[in-house]
Amino acid sequence: NAGVTQTPKFQVLKTGQSMTLQCAQDMNHEYMSWYRQDPGMGLRLIHYSVGAGITDQGEVPNGYNVSRSTTEDFPLRLLSAAPSQTSVYFCASSYQGRGGGYTFGSGTRLTVV
Amino acid sequence: GESVGLHLPTLSVQEGDNSIINCAYSNSASDYFIWYKQESGKGPQFIIDIRSNMDKRQGQRVTVLLNKTVKHLSLQIAATQPGDSAVYFCAVGDTGRRALTFGSGTRLQVQP
Numbered sequence: 749n750a751g752v753t754q755t756p757k758f759q760v761l762k763t764g765q766s767m768t769l770q771c772a773q774d775m776n777h778e779y780m781s782w783y784r785q786d787p788g789m790g791l792r793l794i795h796y797s798v799g800a801g802i803t804d805q806g807e808v809p810n811g812y813n814v815s816r817s818t819t820e821d822f823p824l825r826l827l828s829a830a831p832s833q834t835s836v837y838f839c840a841s842s843y844q845g846r847g848g849g850y851t852f853g854s855g856t857r858l859t860v861v
Numbered sequence: 862g863e864s865v866g867l868h869l870p871t872l873s874v875q876e877g878d879n880s881i882i883n884c885a886y887s888n889s890a891s892d893y894f895i896w897y898k899q900e901s902g903k904g905p906q907f908i909i910d911i912r913s914n915m916d917k918r919q920g921q922r923v924t925v926l927l928n929k930t931v932k933h934l935s936l937q938i939a940a941t942q943p944g945d946s947a948v949y950f951c952a953v954g955d956t957g958r959r960a961l962t963f964g965s966g967t968r969l970q971v972q973p
Contacts, residue, residue: 781960789965790865790950790963790964791905791963792963793961807962840904840905850907
C-alpha cells in the first residue's frame with residue numbers, strides 16, 4: 749500500500765545512546781518532514797526537506813540530525829538521546845509541502861530512560 | 862513565529878448533533894489551513910483544507926470556515942457519529958516557509 753512507512757514502532761533507549769528513526773514514502777513526494785508529539789500538545793516540527801539533498805530546521809531541531817539522499821527516504825538521527833526526547837515521532841510527506849494534505853506515518857514511540 | 866491555539870481541549874456531544882471545533886492563529890501571512898483527525902495510536906489523518914482566498918469549504922459531513930479578519934477557523938461536523946471520536950488538530954501553513962504549525966488539539970467525545 750502506498751504511504752509513509754516508519755520504523756521502528758517502539759524503541760527504548762538509554763540516555764546517551766544514538767539511534768536512527770527510519771521514514772520512507774513511495775508516493776514520489778518532494779516534501780518530507782519530522783514532527784514530535786508530546787502528551788497534550790500539538791505536533792512540533794523538527795526538520796523538513798523540500799527535495800533530495802535539501803534539508804532545513806524546524807521549530808525544535810536541537811539534538812536531531814537529518815539527511816535526504818533520496819526522494820524516498822528521510823531518516824532522523826538522535827545523536828545522544830536525552831529523557832526530554834521521549835515522545836512520539838511522526839514523519840509526513842506531501843507533493844510540494846504547500847496546502848493540501850500531508851500523509852503521516854503511524855509514528856514511532858520513543859522512550860529514553 | 863506562528864502560534865496556533867484551540868479554544869477547548871475537550872468537546873462532548875451527543876450522537877447525531879453537530880460539532881464545532883475552533884482554532885485561532887496569529888500569523889496574518891498564513892495562507893493555508895488544514896484540519897486533521899487523530900485516533901488513538903495512529904498518525905494524523907487529513908480531513909479538509911482551505912486556502913486563504915476562500916472563507917468556506919465543504920466536504921462530506923464537514924465544513925471548514927475561515928475568518929481572516931479575526932484569524933479564526935472552525936471545523937463543523939454534521940450529524941456526529943461515534944466514529945468521529947478522536948483528537949482534532951488544526952494546522953496552519955505559510956507557503957513561503959512550507960511548514961505547518963499545529964494547534965494543541967481538541968478531543969471530541971461522542972456520547973451515544
